Amino acid sequence: MLQDYQKEEELVYLCECGATTSSQRSSFVNLPKVLILHLKRFRFTEMYQFQKVHQPVALCRDLVISSNQGGGCYSLVSVISHHGSRTDSGHYISDGLDRNVGETDPNDRWFTYNDARVTETTGASACEQRIQSSYILFYKRHLD
Template identity: 50%
Template sequence: MNSTLQGLLTLTHFIQEVHNQQQVWRSHPESQLIRGFVEVEVCRFSNSKAEKKSVLAAFKKTVAEFNSEFEDDSQKDAHEFLSCVLDKLRSLSVDLQSAAGDMGISYTCPVNAHITFQMLSTRTCQGCGMQSMREEDYMNLSLDLVPGGTVSQCLQEYLKESQLEYRCECDAEESTQQMSFLTLPNVLILQLKRFRFTESFNLEKVDSPILLSRELMVKPASSITKQTMTRYSLVSIVSHLGSTAHSGHYICDGAHREQKPGDMTDRWLMYNDKDVSETTGASVCYLRQQTAYMLFYEKQNS
């Protein structure tokens, strides 16, 4: 929970959007998750261990009310926790938009504005060539590992055309399917699939190294828009340390966001529960090649 929240707290524009909507959510009874998230952000700078424990416990309780999976204290998956938190924040948008309308103002959902994006799935029959397209909302992508490859190669593998068994109206039984970006988010969250089931259905940890890219170039579907490549910068990494899928420890490395404009120093912080230490982005990308689990990229201003 700590590592996932630290990852989210490095997202400058997402956090700013949360604060921008304060007039709407601060008094709405259903917005305890947003209020709890802001309390977590504020108490990071407190020296009181008791205060931090209380705030985190309250946040966990709120998340558990939305998803009972997080009620107990056994080990959970960081990606599932992230998805749960973002789903809940997003689900509040309808009520908060209505509340904002009653106040004569508008509400912008921070998740929809900065993290949610649309993917286009195109299925093509190999017999008659008929295409079927489907648009779908995503908040992150889960990528298969390309051992020894880069993050960009893992993403390209996800976007690559694949074979699909599908019976078309023309009676052909083979089709292809391809995913492409319809829109691009301000924050692109990528999960690297470090856990997989064996043939005997045992869950195992995959420690194949991936070259972690400080920058990532992404292009939306060329048939939909003429937009050129968009550049993303890596701002935080959640890593799973441990040799098995049933044990281990999550940590977060995040870019230090309190630098002055024009400061080119490569300052990052490593969050390991209560211990925080200084590091660099270059060091993090080298050390986390076999353990990186979730990558948070922010869109660069053109």
């Protein structure tokens, strides 16, 4: 999705000089230390009703992102998910990397935070379980 967002697209454009097309491309000027991606899980129906979107989204553990000043590598460190079938109700939970272990630990130790209940999990498990409910993704940039 991020690659599609940054892909160059052709636009219809009427210029005084006679040109009829132009193009635009979104890009990062500078890459942030933490990249926060918001997945739009809600949409309006034809009758202007708010509806939740359950379309699966494969969560990438690692991203390589280009910018005007070069590229950067990011690792997924947290996921916020919305559980529920409607937009006006439901429950939010969070999965996050154990900060004491770090991104490169082979144990892949994460935690799921569900109100007062905290359980141990893995990043791989969180990515598998949240493909239909992930809402906000947090990626941390690797320092070169």
